[in-house]
Amino acid sequence: xxxAEDKDSNPVILERFIAVCGGAESRIAVIPTxxxxxxxxxxxxxxFTELGAGHAASLEYKxxxxxxxPDWLAYLREATGVFLTGGNQLRISTILxxxxxxxxxxxxxxxxxxxxxxxxxxxxxxxxxxxxxRSGATPRAGMVxxxxxxxxxxxxxxxxxxxxxxxxxxxxxxxxxxxxxVGVGLDEDTAAFINADxxxxxxxxxxxxxxxxxxxxxxxxxxxxxxxxICMTGIRLHVLTEGGRFDLHRRIATPxxxxxxx
Amino acid sequence: xxxAEDKDSNPVILERFIAVCGGAESRIAVIPTxxxxxxxxxxxxxxFTELGAGHAASLEYKxxxxxxxPDWLAYLREATGVFLTGGNQLRISTILxxxxxxxxxxxxxxxxxxxxxxxxxxxxxxxxxxxxxRSGATPRAGMVxxxxxxxxxxxxxxxxxxxxxxxxxxxxxxxxxxxxxVGVGLDEDTAAFINADxxxxxxxxxxxxxxxxxxxxxxxxxxxxxxxxICMTGIRLHVLTEGGRFDLHRRIATPxxxxxxx
Numbered sequence: 356x357x358x359a360e361d362k363d364s365n366p367v368i369l370e371r372f373i374a375v376c377g378g379a380e381s382r383i384a385v386i387p388t389x390x391x392x393x394x395x396x397x398x399x400x401x402x403f404t405e406l407g408a409g410h411a412a413s414l415e416y417k418x419x420x421x422x423x424x425p426d427w428l429a430y431l432r433e434a435t436g437v438f439l440t441g442g443n444q445l446r447i448s449t450i451l452x453x454x455x456x457x458x459x460x461x462x463x464x465x466x467x468x469x470x471x472x473x474x475x476x477x478x479x480x481x482x483x484x485x486x487x488x489r490s491g492a493t494p495r496a497g498m499v500x501x502x503x504x505x506x507x508x509x510x511x512x513x514x515x516x517x518x519x520x521x522x523x524x525x526x527x528x529x530x531x532x533x534x535x536x537v538g539v540g541l542d543e544d545t546a547a548f549i550n551a552d553x554x555x556x557x558x559x560x561x562x563x564x565x566x567x568x569x570x571x572x573x574x575x576x577x578x579x580x581x582x583x584x585i586c587m588t589g590i591r592l593h594v595l596t597e598g599g600r601f602d603l604h605r606r607i608a609t610p611x612x613x614x615x616x617x
Numbered sequence: 618x619x620x621a622e623d624k625d626s627n628p629v630i631l632e633r634f635i636a637v638c639g640g641a642e643s644r645i646a647v648i649p650t651x652x653x654x655x656x657x658x659x660x661x662x663x664x665f666t667e668l669g670a671g672h673a674a675s676l677e678y679k680x681x682x683x684x685x686x687p688d689w690l691a692y693l694r695e696a697t698g699v700f701l702t703g704g705n706q707l708r709i710s711t712i713l714x715x716x717x718x719x720x721x722x723x724x725x726x727x728x729x730x731x732x733x734x735x736x737x738x739x740x741x742x743x744x745x746x747x748x749x750x751r752s753g754a755t756p757r758a759g760m761v762x763x764x765x766x767x768x769x770x771x772x773x774x775x776x777x778x779x780x781x782x783x784x785x786x787x788x789x790x791x792x793x794x795x796x797x798x799v800g801v802g803l804d805e806d807t808a809a810f811i812n813a814d815x816x817x818x819x820x821x822x823x824x825x826x827x828x829x830x831x832x833x834x835x836x837x838x839x840x841x842x843x844x845x846x847i848c849m850t851g852i853r854l855h856v857l858t859e860g861g862r863f864d865l866h867r868r869i870a871t872p873x874x875x876x877x878x879x
Contacts, residue, residue, distance in 0.1 A: 419834055445794065445839035453797035453831045482744060483765050486794060501763045502794030503745050506771065532707065532748060532764030535715035569715045572681055577707035 357541030358474030376436025389442025439476030538566030619803030620736030638698025651704025684716035701738030800828030
């Protein structure tokens with residue numbers, strides 16, 4: 356989720372997240388570590404409960420030593436869904452990186468438990484995370500800083516508040532380093548649901564921007580100096596709205612209501 | 618290999634690399650993509666041949682379109698060892714990232730083919746690669762830039778010319794983002810051989826510096842501003858010389874001539 360998802364009048368994204376976690380049977384672990392506000396976790400617990408989740412609890416990891424709490428680890432191991440809130444993604448990686456909490460989330464996801472997040476909580480999910488960067492449409496050397504995330508997939512690099520904060524330049528700069536991954540830029544109130552076959556489906560009022568650099572012909576990233584515009588040729592770009600899909604294996608985009616074509 | 622490995626009077630590192638690749642039966646694919654010099658690849662071909670390799674060939678990938686050359690891919694698929702030269706690691710990731718060459722190297726390594734490199738060629742091997750950064754002993758926010766590498770392992774972050782270029786600060790800064798990986802700082806003329814059980818063994822005239830941040834108690838990375846010194850507590854550090862070992866799974870360091878202790 357790209358941040359600022361609708362929580363009141365039309366909460367389709369949160370409702371769909373609850374549904375994939377098991378609906379009335381779900382037990383959702385909320386991890387508010389990215390946020391410095393005291394009530395972020397409890398706010399999502401109330402939201403999930405009001406919207407029909409079976410159970411939800413906020414695991415308030417604030418320091419690295421919290422990661423060893425057995426009661427929270429037990430809840431996490433039994434959870435049918437995990438949700439990471441917004442805030443600063445570096446708080447999640449510095450506080451939970453290399454701990455049993457990170458291992459438990461990876462193991463759960465590998466056996467099919469949905470793991471989602473909004474804003475910083477979306478950025479942290481992939482192996483290569485955009486830690487911070489500058490706005491602007493043109494990729495420039497040094498405008499983006501990557502850090503290791505939770506590592507649920509290395510197929511995507513995720514960016515959020517995408518249109519609202521003019522971030523296509525930094526997503527392109529991230530892919531210029533190494534074009535093997537797919538860039539996924541999430542608008543606010545918009546989510547990318549990735550299924551077990553690595554097909555992304557769009558949900559929400561905005562769009563996701565998919566940047567496929569696997570056929571890039573040339574990039575000047577290796578010779579660019581700090582602040583230089585980066586030359587990149589041969590990038591494929593897709594803007595997908597509600598119901599649109601992108602197959603991360605076959606790299607095929609399908610508009611809403613159509614069938615995938617090879 | 619941390620760069621500047623002895624090629625003349627005492628080439629123990631290159632000899633050991635040839636030995637693990639099969640010695641007189643070896644076929645070594647040299648990839649000089651990091652270098653902008655014309656003779657880097659052929660120089661290593663001559664060196665490997667003189668030092669007893671069965672065969673060696675330089676695959677001169679200079680543009681992304683070169684990655685499709687069938688004769689070079691065929692050589693790479695049959696190789697019993699792959700060697701990446703020094704230069705600029707971002708040339709390797711921008712030119713070979715996401716291509717059949719990168720996939721073939723990963724597949725070969727997964728079935729047991731040794732893949733090694735010196736300097737930039739060492740940095741590129743891991744999932745999280747130090748792309749560039751600044752010197753200095755103290756970790757500071759923004760002093761290191763990470764990029765996705767070849768992804769043969771995500772257990773280590775590799776730095777090179779380690780003592781010679783005063784790089785412990787940038788290695789600590791890289792681990793401050795997310796302490797799950799182990800930092801391996803390679804001095805010049807020094808190599809870390811990682812075996813199939815993920816045990817590192819040191820070879821060469823210098824040392825390797827192992828930074829284990831898995832027990833870090835606190836880091837201020839998430840709240841540091843550009844250029845600020847980063848507070849990090851509870852890091853374990855080992856300096857290992859020829860014959861010293863480090864078990865990447867159990868995180869145990871063993872001095873030369875000793876047996877591992879739990």
